[in-house]
Amino acid sequence: MEGFNLFMNSLKGFSISSAIDVLVVSIIFYKGYILIKETRAEQLLKGVLLIFLLIPISEFFNLTMLSWILSNTITIGVITIVIIFQPEVRKALEHLGRTSFVDKIIYEDEEVMNNVVNEIVDAVEALAKDKIGALILIEQKTGLGDIIKTGTKIDAVVSSALLQNIFVVNTPLHDGATVIKNDRIEAAGCFLPLTNNDKLNKQLGTRHRAGIGVTELTDCLTIIVSEETGVISLAVNGRLLRHYDGEKLKTILVKIMKSRNKNKETFKERVKRWIKRKDKTF
Structure with a gap:
């Protein structure tokens, strides 16, 4: 009854701000679940x-020992979770970082991109x-x-000729990944x-596995050429898409x-555009 009365009293003070608060928290929990879905987390x-x-069940039945163990497990568990699931935590924070109000422009000139x-x-x-096996990363917003620091600075x-030369078998840099940033080959190996x-x-x-792994942590595009079969694959957001030909690969990359x-419009810019549109109406 005490819990029920507390619930009813909280409903009396429920306002628009409370509704917004609940909505925001619900969205956060939903987004958090989407991020950890089908992972160890x-x-x-x-x-x-x-x-x-x-x-609460152990406390209700007065199971003192079990209640003490569970309470301490929660206390220590928070620190343990952060340590064990560091990759998932990093992925979530990087995902939040990419959803900023002002997006980074990767290619200002579309011709350069093409x-x-x-x-x-x-x-x-x-x-x-x-x-000839190859692993090429194309940096995006992350x-x-x-x-780049783990390889050799280029x-x-x-250029097609330079990329082919990097992956020639038995050369020093052929066995690692090559990173491309904008119109530059930043590093190889x-x-x-x-x-x-x-x-x-x-x-x-x-x-x-390396090509997929890096796309799980960043938003880069990874092109993989199999050394055994010559099959061209593309890894995006932790997914591997296989059996591409040149034309299909070019189309999906572009x-x-x-x-x-595309530079996303910020809330401030949307408000300005709306005001201008209203001014023209009057």
Whole structure:
């Protein structure tokens, strides 16, 4: 009854701001669940909810020992969660960072973007034809500075000939990833994090797992050429799309990069545009 009376009293003070508060918190919880869905963190969340459910039950039945263990588990568990699930926490924070009011413009000149895509696709087609393995990262809104530091600095204009030369077998840089930023090849021979996705085809090797892994943590586009089969694949947002030809790869790259390159209108800019439109009406 005490809990019921408390609930009824809280309803009396329910206002518009309270409704907004509930709505915002609901959206945050929903977005959080979407981020951890089908990851290790989802199973952890179920375990935490079970513990929270058991605590009042143990107190109701006066199970002192169990109640003490569960309460202390929650206290220590928060720190443990942050340590164990650091990749998921980082992914969530980076996702929030990318949803800013002012988006980063990747390519100010669309012609430059098309030239870069053409050079990359030409190189990938040639490498696939000769069955030469390749791993190419195209930076988007999330910076790849920490990955660039693991490789050898190149800082050269993107060209098909240079990309092909980098991945020639038995050369010093052929076995790592090459990072492209805007119209420059920033670095080659870079190390990437491997994906922990255990649902991937077991036939996929380290190159594919590294290509998928980096797209789970950033919004970069990763092109992978299989050394065994010459199959061209594209990794985006933790998903691997396979069996591309040059024309199909070019089309999807341009489509994704154009959509991400659009500068989103901020709330302030929308208000200004609305005011101008109203001024013209009168």
